[in-house]
Amino acid sequence: MSAANGSVVELVEHAPGTSVPLPDAVGRAIAASRIVDAAPDAYAPGRWVLRAGSKVGAVRVDVPDSAPVTVRITPKVPVARLFFLLGYSLDPRGWRDGEVEVAEHRDLLPALAHAVERQVDRALKPGLLQGYLATEDSSLVVRGRVREAEQIRRRFGAALPVEIAYDEFTTDIAENRILRAAVDRLLRLPGVPRDVRRRLLHQRSRLVGVTPLVRGQELPAWHPTRLNSRYHQALHLARAVLDGSSAEHTAGGLRVDGFLFNMNKLFEDFVTLALREEFRGGDHLVRLQDSHHLDEAARIRMKPDLVVYGSGGRTPRAVVDAKYKAEKRDGYPDADLYQMLAYCTALGLPRGHLVYAKGNAPHTAHRVRYAGIFIHQHALDLDQRPPLLLNDIRAIARQVIVGPCV
Structure with a gap:
């Protein structure tokens, strides 16, 4: 077209x-x-x-x-469902379905731009958040503390100007810089609808006094607190925009500029974080991407997506790997089974669990000959309402610990 x-x-x-x-x-x-x-x-x-x-x-x-x-x-997943996976992965305990407004947009980028603009508008409506910013400056007036080492190095004993450091109460803080960077990024992307672009320009005018980030510059760090609570959802979405902008680069006259989500990573993040939430507060310790070795010489490294340990945190109790693949008529890829068998063997576990995005049946299991190891394959239907999807996660969590009937 x-x-x-x-x-x-x-x-x-x-x-x-x-x-x-x-x-x-x-x-x-x-x-x-x-x-x-x-x-x-x-x-x-x-x-x-x-x-x-x-x-x-x-x-x-x-x-x-x-x-x-x-x-x-x-x-393939409806945009509304994708945003639930994204939102939950960004903030499992603070996200609620329906907080991201995608309006009538069915395409990913217009929906994302609309959602970010609405969240930024909600965050900025009471006014820009202010905070203290550590500042170093040269001044004719002493303010804050004198940087004695810098005064000697730069001024060679002269009394003025004075090298000082102080905390300035300003709107030019990390939270506002991240929001501005996301708005600026969306305004450069192809495919943002005209009405959404107009509203994004309005949000940028609100943030005009905030220092823009230079392309390639590392994002400033922020920490969720009670004071910046109205910014939380906007910041999470802004981070998703900025993390998904890796397609932008130039090389030899070629320019590729855009926004991409990696569904493999999104599905893996959702499954592992949702399972971790199910085990939270119980007798088990969960570690994500925990490093282990297949061989005794510790030369062959492996990193399962999720390992469940006993209360002491030393003995593995279960291992889970998430695979964003749909089962075909001839079944799931055999390579996944071989990988899980290696995990179970190295961790000394009798069972391993693979979680897929969709399958022909919600659960199937294979018993490995001569080893007695069971490899379970679970299928999640992502095209269902979030409460039902989380119920399926809860059922998988029970099977991971108790063990399904086979």
Whole structure:
């Protein structure tokens, strides 16, 4: 499909490849960016076959002497469900379904831009948050404390100006800088609707006195407190925008600018954090991405997504790995079973659990010959209301500890 500022290619996450007409330079650029799988169409010169994987969102590819091409990748999960997974992963105990407003937008980027703008508006409506910012300066008036070492090094004994350090009460704090960075980022992305862009410009005007972040600069740290509680959801969404902007880069005249979610990571984060919440306050200790070794020489490292330990935190009780894959007619990939068998063997566990995004049955199990190890495969249906999805997580948590009937 063509657009005023170039062409637009519409893809669906993990769908079969689509043949589209593209200049070779653009096709090679898309292939090099690794946003989607791209290869020349063997049966049609001048066309490329594009296939989306687990990354969803929108990116624009600019190549010298060619019209820009925007690639939009639609998630299989409804946008409202995706935002629940995202919100829960960002803040499992503070997020409630329905707090993210996506309006009528069905595409990911417009929905995200709308949601961020609404949350920023809600956060800023009472006025910009203020806080103390540590400041170092040269001044003719003593304020705060004198930086004696700097005074000697820079002024060679002169009395004025004075090198001082003080805490300034200002709106130019980490929370406001992060919100401004997210708003600025969204205003640069392709595919933000005009009405949402207009509202984002209004939010940026509210933040005009806040120092903008330089591209590539590390985000300032912030910590949730009672004083900044009205900012929490806006900051979580802003961080998602800024973390998902990794597709932006330039190399050899090529520019790729956009926003992408990695559904593999999003699903893994949701499953592991939701399971950790189920075990919170109980007799078990949960560690995510805990490092272990397969061999006695400790040369082969492995990092299961989640390991449950006994109350002492030393003895493994269960191991879980999340896989964002749907079961096909011939079953799940065998490689997942081999990986889980290695985890169970190295950790000395009789059972291991694999959690998938969707399957033909909610649960199946395999007993390994001569080892007596059971490998359980659980399937989560993400296209259901959040309370039902969390109920399924709760059921998996019970099976992880008690053990399902096989």
